[in-house]
Amino acid sequence: MNRPIARRIWPIVLIVLVAVNLRPAITAVGPLLTQIRHDLHLSGTAAGALTTLPLIFFGSFGLMAPFVRRRGEWLLVASMGILVVALLVRVIPNEAALFAGSLLAGIGISVGNVAVPAIIKRDHPELITTVTAVYTLAVTGGAAISAGVMVPLEKALDHGWRLPLVLLTIPAALAGLAWIPRTRRASSSARNRTRSGLVK
Numbered sequence: 001m002n003r004p005i006a007r008r009i010w011p012i013v014l015i016v017l018v019a020v021n022l023r024p025a026i027t028a029v030g031p032l033l034t035q036i037r038h039d040l041h042l043s044g045t046a047a048g049a050l051t052t053l054p055l056i057f058f059g060s061f062g063l064m065a066p067f068v069r070r071r072g073e074w075l076l077v078a079s080m081g082i083l084v085v086a087l088l089v090r091v092i093p094n095e096a097a098l099f100a101g102s103l104l105a106g107i108g109i110s111v112g113n114v115a116v117p118a119i120i121k122r123d124h125p126e127l128i129t130t131v132t133a134v135y136t137l138a139v140t141g142g143a144a145i146s147a148g149v150m151v152p153l154e155k156a157l158d159h160g161w162r163l164p165l166v167l168l169t170i171p172a173a174l175a176g177l178a179w180i181p182r183t184r185r186a187s188s189s190a191r192n193r194t195r196s197g198l199v200k
Contacts, residue, residue: 011123012131014182015116017175018076019138022112024146024168025087025105026054031150032161039161040095053099054106058113072122073183075115080176082108087169091162 029036029050037047086108090101116135124131146168153164 011182012134014175014178015120015131015135016138017171017178018080018112018116019135020142020145021080021083021168021172021175022109022116022139023143024171025083025102025109026051027143027147028150028165028168029102031147032154032164035154035161036098040093040098042095046095046099050098050102053102054109057103057106057110072115072119073179075111076119077176077179077183079108079112079115080172080179082111083172084169084176087165087172091166093162 033047033050036042036050037044042050082104086101086104088101089097089104092098092101117132120131120135121128150164153167154161157163
């Protein structure tokens with residue numbers, strides 16, 4: 001792959017890396033809910049809340065949209081970082097930690113839900129429909145794959161429900177790390193523009 005093509009494709013790959021992480025923290029719980037409920041002695045209401053709590057934050061970070069134009073890259077790194085922390089907190093053998101992790105996961109996902117579409121609109125104005133379709137497919141694919149592999153992973157690993165959920169931190173961490181170089185370049189460009197403005 002020559003360099004010009006790689007430069008055009010890599011930003012879309014970065015979007016896909018984030019997109020595949022924006023649903024598994026929610027959809028992966030359902031297949032393991034029976035085991036989680038039995039292990040922590042959760043009531044039916046509490047068990048149901050595990051999948052609905054993150055949804056509370058969906059759309060609640062829409063007010064950040066005006067800041068995404070300048071800080072979108074940092075928000076995506078923060079989104080993935082919050083998600084990694086949430087996934088780790090959620091497997092602490094404690095009911096309070098389980099729910100705290102679910103709430104954090106909702107926050108991290110919501111930040112990503114706002115930041116990615118804004119970055120697509122900002123960086124790919126001529127390909128908004130195409131890139132948005134790729135993004136949507138990646139979100140849906142991440143949700144479906146994570147829901148489908150949780151139970152087989154639990155049985156294969158034979159370590160209960162926690163380890164399969166912990167493994168979700170790997171793609172989230174990789175996505176966050178992949179965005180750091182672009183984040184640094186964006187910050188450097190912003191500083192250069194500021195200096196140029198001051199000089200003028």
